[in-house]
Amino acid sequence: xxxxxxxxxxxxxxxxxxxxxxxxxxxxxxxxxxxxxxxxxxxxxxxxxxxxxxxxxxxxxxxxxxxxxxxxxxxxxxxxxxxxxxxxxxxxxxxxxxxxxxxxxxxxxxxxxxxxxxxxxxxxxxxxxxxxxxxxxxxxxxxxxxxxxxxxxxxxxxxxxxxxxxxxxxxxxxxxxxxxxxxxxxxxxxxxxx
Numbered sequence: 209x210x211x212x213x214x215x216x217x218x219x220x221x222x223x224x225x226x227x228x229x230x231x232x233x234x235x236x237x238x239x240x241x242x243x244x245x246x247x248x249x250x251x252x253x254x255x256x257x258x259x260x261x262x263x264x265x266x267x268x269x270x271x272x273x274x275x276x277x278x279x280x281x282x283x284x285x286x287x288x289x290x291x292x293x294x295x296x297x298x299x300x301x302x303x304x305x306x307x308x309x310x311x312x313x314x315x316x317x318x319x320x321x322x323x324x325x326x327x328x329x330x331x332x333x334x335x336x337x338x339x340x341x342x343x344x345x346x347x348x349x350x351x352x353x354x355x356x357x358x359x360x361x362x363x364x365x366x367x368x369x370x371x372x373x374x375x376x377x378x379x380x381x382x383x384x385x386x387x388x389x390x391x392x393x394x395x396x397x398x399x400x401x402x
């Protein structure tokens with residue numbers, strides 16, 4: 209009787225162990241991580257699937273519009289850079305679709321400042337003449353506003369620039385001081401009081 213009890217107890221342990229570990233052979237869910245690369249406008253996407261096959265990558269903007277789609281064949285995992293240069297700042301959704309379903313992650317993109325340096329110089333011996341110079345990489349749209357000492361707007365323009373930019377401005381109404389305000393397409397604004 210003791211021997212039968214020992215066999216039954218051993219059998220119960222074997223069966224319960226088999227049931228406990230039975231779930232380990234089931235496929236695991238897709239792994240997805242997206243994180244920014246410090247100091248750049250690039251995000252790193254890390255994907256790990258459980259099976260080799262076709263993977264579809266989609267990126268949506270905050271409005272839900274599809275801005276990128278790509279199909280990658282014959283992989284069970286990959287790491288790839290996602291370059292957001294030139295995109296508007298805001299929230300984006302990175303989605304991966306594989307045989308097991310969809311996995312998505314939201315990222316917030318804040319572009320680097322495209323205007324590197326702004327310089328304003330008053331031209332010697334010429335009243336109301338100023339040189340505005342901008343060290344810039346790539347193309348950009350700038351908005352220039354010039355205010356007099358009473359904070360009245362005396363000049364405003366929007367200009368598309370490519371690379372470095374310099375222009376001479378002659379202001380008709382002479383004021384004791386001016387404020388030059390330059391804004392790029394990302395919303396970055398720099399003011400220089402002169």
